[in-house]
Amino acid sequence: MNLSKTSQYAIRVISFMAYDNRQIYPASVLVKKLKISDKYLKRLLTTLSKHGIVRSIQGRYGGFVLDKKPENIFIYDIVAAVENIEKYYGCILGFSECSDENPCPLHEKWAPIRDELINLLKNTSIADVVKNPKIMKF
Amino acid sequence: MNLSKTSQYAIRVISFMAYDNRQIYPASVLVKKLKISDKYLKRLLTTLSKHGIVRSIQGRYGGFVLDKKPENIFIYDIVAAVENIEKYYGCILGFSECSDENPCPLHEKWAPIRDELINLLKNTSIADVVKNPKIMKF
């Protein structure tokens, strides 16, 4: 019951870049700092650039930069960029036809919790995350 | 953000058995009723019997019976029987060292939601589920 590893990686990278903002980071530096598998992180950064969350600068002295202010990048956007966000709206028992109108037996209990989670993702920006980065060891 | 398919299967089977309690169901009947892959469901039922949630009766005219009253079987027990329940207690950002004392940046917001979910699983019995089985098409 958590975000995918890919989402977690993405949040950590973006957070690191936000922590010391407006600087160009080559992927190699991010790999070393965050200890995420080299090729996987590079691919992830390309994905994030295609979704307008980072900007990629090719060629020598290139790298990646945040494309928005940390206050305007929300966890939800990052998760939606790297995995299928629909998953987070699904029925906890897996009934595709489950809805407010046609609820599964757990719907009334689960839906509010699910909504809280989605609101958490939607309302939490990378700026919020970076306010207390202690555990992230930047 | 939902239970694993295996957990969902398990809940549906147990719910079906609770809906018409104290009857012996051969796996073949459960497979047909619930449209879950034959061998996968049989293996799942064996797992559930090893965890004392159902009782298996071998040989001709055998099958599976609930081993407790539906009021005493909780979603949490079923999930814990078929997947690693620790997963549900984990940090949303994946930090293994994240805790109340050493929180990740999302911990304060996430922990209460996570606790609500766990309470939902712990406090909801199969009897509760079966009260409104409409969507389950029993």
Next chain:
DNA sequence: TTCATATACTACATTATTGTGGTATTTGAT
């Protein structure tokens, strides 16, 4: 005792996620 029909077990197949390797392409500094 035999037999039909049930569960138990073992190994393999498929799929999705995560991780790796090699090469092509881009581009600023020289």
Next chain:
DNA sequence: ATCAAATACCACAATAATGTAGTATATGAA
């Protein structure tokens, strides 16, 4: 123009979850 150093791309490897096949074993009814 060339080169170093960066991203982009493509194909494959490893792992975990889910699904399938075949066989062994159990047991009540006849």
